Amino acid sequence: MSLLVTNARILDPAQGLDSPGSLLVVDGTVAAVGPDAAKDPRAAGAETLDAGGKVLAPGFIDLHVHFREPGQGRKETIETGSKAAVAGGFTTVCAMPNTKPANDSVAITEMMLTRANKAGLCRYFPIGAVTKGLAGEELADFGTLKDAGCVAFSDDGLPVMNSEVMRRALEYTAWLKVPVVAHEEDKHLSGKGYMHEGAVSASLGCLGIPSAAEEAMVARDIVLAEHTGGHLHLAHISTAGSLRMIREAKARGLNVTCEVTPHHFALTDKELRRFDSDYKMNPPLRSEADLDAVLQAIADGTVDAIATDHAPHGWDDKEVELPIAAFGVIGLETAFPLTLALLVNTGVISLSKAISLLTWEPAKVFHLDEQGLGTLKPGSPADFTLLDLDAKIQVDRAFIQSKSYNTPFKGWELPGKVVGTWMGGTRVWG
Numbered sequence: 484m485s486l487l488v489t490n491a492r493i494l495d496p497a498q499g500l501d502s503p504g505s506l507l508v509v510d511g512t513v514a515a516v517g518p519d520a521a522k523d524p525r526a527a528g529a530e531t532l533d534a535g536g537k538v539l540a541p542g543f544i545d546l547h548v549h550f551r552e553p554g555q556g557r558k559e560t561i562e563t564g565s566k567a568a569v570a571g572g573f574t575t576v577c578a579m580p581n582t583k584p585a586n587d588s589v590a591i592t593e594m595m596l597t598r599a600n601k602a603g604l605c606r607y608f609p610i611g612a613v614t615k616g617l618a619g620e621e622l623a624d625f626g627t628l629k630d631a632g633c634v635a636f637s638d639d640g641l642p643v644m645n646s647e648v649m650r651r652a653l654e655y656t657a658w659l660k661v662p663v664v665a666h667e668e669d670k671h672l673s674g675k676g677y678m679h680e681g682a683v684s685a686s687l688g689c690l691g692i693p694s695a696a697e698e699a700m701v702a703r704d705i706v707l708a709e710h711t712g713g714h715l716h717l718a719h720i721s722t723a724g725s726l727r728m729i730r731e732a733k734a735r736g737l738n739v740t741c742e743v744t745p746h747h748f749a750l751t752d753k754e755l756r757r758f759d760s761d762y763k764m765n766p767p768l769r770s771e772a773d774l775d776a777v778l779q780a781i782a783d784g785t786v787d788a789i790a791t792d793h794a795p796h797g798w799d800d801k802e803v804e805l806p807i808a809a810f811g812v813i814g815l816e817t818a819f820p821l822t823l824a825l826l827v828n829t830g831v832i833s834l835s836k837a838i839s840l841l842t843w844e845p846a847k848v849f850h851l852d853e854q855g856l857g858t859l860k861p862g863s864p865a866d867f868t869l870l871d872l873d874a875k876i877q878v879d880r881a882f883i884q885s886k887s888y889n890t891p892f893k894g895w896e897l898p899g900k901v902v903g904t905w906m907g908g909t910r911v912w913g
């Protein structure tokens with residue numbers, strides 16, 4: 484079984500590759516890539532596909548999705564989430580453990596992996612809970628969960644409020660060489676808030692979540708990462724102050740990485756003037772100055788990954804008063820078009836850097852590079868996506884493959900169509 488994709492613009496930041504060329508896949512693995520790949524003797528007799536000059540990149544890697552299974556399959560299943568992933572060009576997703584029950588056991592991890600394999604669309608890596616039942620008190624059994632397939636640990640959706648528990652989590656995971664992914668929110672400071680605390684929340688009379696709720700915890704966990712030597716990965720960072728501390732921590736050589744979401748580089752708290760719960764997520768949309776800081780941090784290398792925090796919710800969770808509506812938005816299908824439109828076409832970063840933030844850099848954060856993911860180096864799994872930078876997409880119900888439709892980008896027209904996606908050399912989208 485071999486496939487030769489010709490006439491592509493091959494873009495693989497891990498190899499510093501951005502040139503016209505071909506990709507040769509043999510038995511699900513990259514056999515050759517680049518300007519001379521078509522001349523490889525193994526290309527003889529291969530099925531061929533003319534890419535028509537489109538961009539061929541490694542399949543994207545999302546460090547942060549919520550696929551809701553087990554427990555809330557009405558919002559998303561592992562199968563429908565996988566479909567949304569490949570439609571967005573993602574061939575690898577890392578799934579948060581705040582399912583019902585939470586993924587704090589080998590049984591749940593194995594059940595998730597079984598369902599992901601059955602769906603067979605993308606690679607699925609579970610993230611195990613930091614604490615049993617996400618209760619914030621007793622540590623989960625990291626060693627057995629890692630052996631079962633967990634690639635990181637997080638109580639995402641909730642912070643680990645107890646500093647001693649967080650300290651031990653960073654110590655134990657340091658031995659296992661896996662990251663702790665922190666959802667940074669001081670619950671006492673965020674209280675009952677449901678949007679960013681600032682001039683807009685004050686003018687609307689809405690309860691706010693101050694930037695300090697995130698920043699106080701980022702500060703604490705950087706201190707604990709330094710103290711323990713553990714790898715701290717900071718999820719969905721949203722404020723200028725957090726990014727300033729992360730930049731400084733990295734400059735001092737600490738084992739700290741971070742991700743940002745497309746909605747935090749696309750939107751601000753002004754959107755809440757619509758009182759539409761599609762703009763309600765946690766952390767909330769922040770101020771213009773915070774958005775500018777996110778762009779700056781993406782440009783200067785402070786940010787390691789673009790992650791979606793894909794968080795599906797049904798209409799019944801969202802079509803209620805803003806204070807009681809669920810937090811969260813979907814994001815897999817819109818991530819690349821938003822990255823192209825708002826980061827690349829505006830000149831914040833190059834296309835190659837954008838692809839890097841969706842492939843090689845996130846791969847390194849969770850050590851998925853050790854499995855050959857996030858690159859098209861020969862010998863790697865043939866996970867790739869074909870992107871038409873000029874074709875426009877329209878965000879409507881038909882475009883979204885997720886079971887849920889809680890996107891703040893309804894009606895948006897954006898450049899950057901995912902024409903096709905392949906996992907292990909098999910076409911899974913397009």
Ligand SMILES: [Zn+2]
Pocket residue numbers: 639640641666718719765766
């Ligand atoms: Zn979170």
